[in-house]
Amino acid sequence: MECSNPDGPLCGTEPACETNPPNIISCKEEKARISRTSLFLWHARQDDPSALRCLLQQDPSLISAHGYDGRTPLHICAFYSCLAAASFLLDHGAPVNAQDRWGNSPLADAQSKGHKEMETLLKEFGGQSLGNHGLGFRNAAVAPPLPQTCDWEVDPLELDFSKGRVIGKGSFGEIWKATWRGTPVAVKKILPSLSDDSSTIKDFKHEVQLLVKLRHPNVVQFLGAVSSKPLMLMTEFLGAGDLHSYLKDNGSLPLAIAIKFAKDIARGMIYLHNGTNCIIHRDLKPRNLLLLENDHVKVADFGLSKIFRIKSRQAYILTGETGSYRYMAPEVFCHKSYDTKVDVFSFAMILYEMLEGEPPLSELAPYEAAKSMAKRGLRPKLRAKTYPPQMKELIIKCWSSNKEDRPSFKEILMTLESMQRGGDR
Numbered sequence: 001m002e003c004s005n006p007d008g009p010l011c012g013t014e015p016a017c018e019t020n021p022p023n024i025i026s027c028k029e030e031k032a033r034i035s036r037t038s039l040f041l042w043h044a045r046q047d048d049p050s051a052l053r054c055l056l057q058q059d060p061s062l063i064s065a066h067g068y069d070g071r072t073p074l075h076i077c078a079f080y081s082c083l084a085a086a087s088f089l090l091d092h093g094a095p096v097n098a099q100d101r102w103g104n105s106p107l108a109d110a111q112s113k114g115h116k117e118m119e120t121l122l123k124e125f126g127g128q129s130l131g132n133h134g135l136g137f138r139n140a141a142v143a144p145p146l147p148q149t150c151d152w153e154v155d156p157l158e159l160d161f162s163k164g165r166v167i168g169k170g171s172f173g174e175i176w177k178a179t180w181r182g183t184p185v186a187v188k189k190i191l192p193s194l195s196d197d198s199s200t201i202k203d204f205k206h207e208v209q210l211l212v213k214l215r216h217p218n219v220v221q222f223l224g225a226v227s228s229k230p231l232m233l234m235t236e237f238l239g240a241g242d243l244h245s246y247l248k249d250n251g252s253l254p255l256a257i258a259i260k261f262a263k264d265i266a267r268g269m270i271y272l273h274n275g276t277n278c279i280i281h282r283d284l285k286p287r288n289l290l291l292l293e294n295d296h297v298k299v300a301d302f303g304l305s306k307i308f309r310i311k312s313r314q315a316y317i318l319t320g321e322t323g324s325y326r327y328m329a330p331e332v333f334c335h336k337s338y339d340t341k342v343d344v345f346s347f348a349m350i351l352y353e354m355l356e357g358e359p360p361l362s363e364l365a366p367y368e369a370a371k372s373m374a375k376r377g378l379r380p381k382l383r384a385k386t387y388p389p390q391m392k393e394l395i396i397k398c399w400s401s402n403k404e405d406r407p408s409f410k411e412i413l414m415t416l417e418s419m420q421r422g423g424d425r
């Protein structure tokens with residue numbers, strides 16, 4: 001399937017029925033809606049993301065479409081292992097745990113058919129094995145319900161913004177420095193427009209439940225969340241700024257510091273990628289790497305992007321905040337199925353930026369940079385003279401077009417350690 005522009009123009013719009021009386025319009029519209037739904041389900045079965053994209057652009061509500069027995073396009077993809085279409089649907093916010101009239105979720109369908117790759121993909125998006133396969137399949141395990149009480153809910157009245165300030169703006173909302181029970185914290189206020197349906201809030205709660213359990217010295221610590229509107233996420237506050245600003249102020253880093261930072265990032269990523277809930281960051285970039293006063297780095301802003309990403313795409317474009325594109329792996333740009341190796345690709349771009357002192361392909365706009373990398377295999381030129389051959393090799397491996405050729409973060413850490421030992425001698 002040819003890679004298409006993820007924010008491409010509308011493929012076609014339906015003519016407005018301005019002269020028809022209202023009852024004829026609604027009848028016509030209803031018929032059109034039903035036929036669009038059938039078409040959407042059919043293209044899911046054909047594993048055809050381009051056709052799905054065209055229909056979705058005409059009618060965004062199709063993302064929650066289902067047939068009369070409650071089976072969604074994602075159920076169909078899961079059942080027939082249509083990976084490209086499933087990946088597209090998930091990227092565009094399709095409800096991953098929708099249950100059909102037998103109570104089965106897409107993951108239960110994939111499991112019943114033994115589609116391993118599909119299972120992995122659905123789980124990455126929070127898929128749960130729900131239902132009992134009343135169609136005659138073997139029973140699937142039902143995920144335990146979330147506990148009714150939670151220890152992460154923050155009372156918004158306890159958040160004091162009076163002496164706070166906005167410290168950053170992302171596509172999901174503003175980041176504030178605030179005080180919570182006397183402690184400085186960073187609070188991300190999610191744009192109200194991104195949390196206007198109950199399923200988003202449910203997904204949000206589920207995700208926070210996972211994130212709040214994470215603990216690692218190189219991962220920004222989640223402290224809690226407000227699950228009423230506006231949704232808010234509270235993390236520890238890191239006062240030394242982010243890597244983007246640091247590089248802007250200081251230019252390229254000496255090799256030893258770049259290796260030190262890179263090791264911290266690799267350690268944080270090993271933790272995220274290898275826990276019981278494998279977390280793929282998908283938006284690793286210098287702005288999401290926060291510095292500590294003692295020159296250590298922590299990985300921030302992971303986990304929730306998949307919930308708000310599609311909804312925020314519009315805001316993303318409107319605010320011109322397209323910085324993430326520059327670090328984006330080709331398979332994400334092309335809406336293909338992907339795994340933890342997308343973060344390795346982004347890491348290569350960050351390594352490059354730390355050593356060269358300028359963003360990768362800075363001569364191109366972020367979107368153009370991502371497109372050239374994905375479609376033409378273009379890569380930034382390694383110009384700095386200070387690269388030891390091992391570092392050059394590492395960067396080139398990490399930004400391989402073929403994700404299988406990219407090393408894991410465990411391997412990356414080992415290479416960085418051996419480089420550091422070489423430098424010490």
Ligand SMILES: Nc1ncnc2c1ncn2[C@@H]1O[C@H](COP(=O)(O)OP(=O)(O)OP(=O)(O)O)[C@@H](O)[C@H]1O
Binds near residue numbers: 172173174238288
């Ligand atoms: N815990 C924190 N402590 C201190 N500063 C933070 C913290 N979290 C975020 N920031 C600051 O806020 C900025 C914006 O963060 P945010 O994660 O919302 O935006 P982004 O990653 O640039 O955008 P997007 O979420 O759209 O990818 C960061 O680059 C950083 O400077």
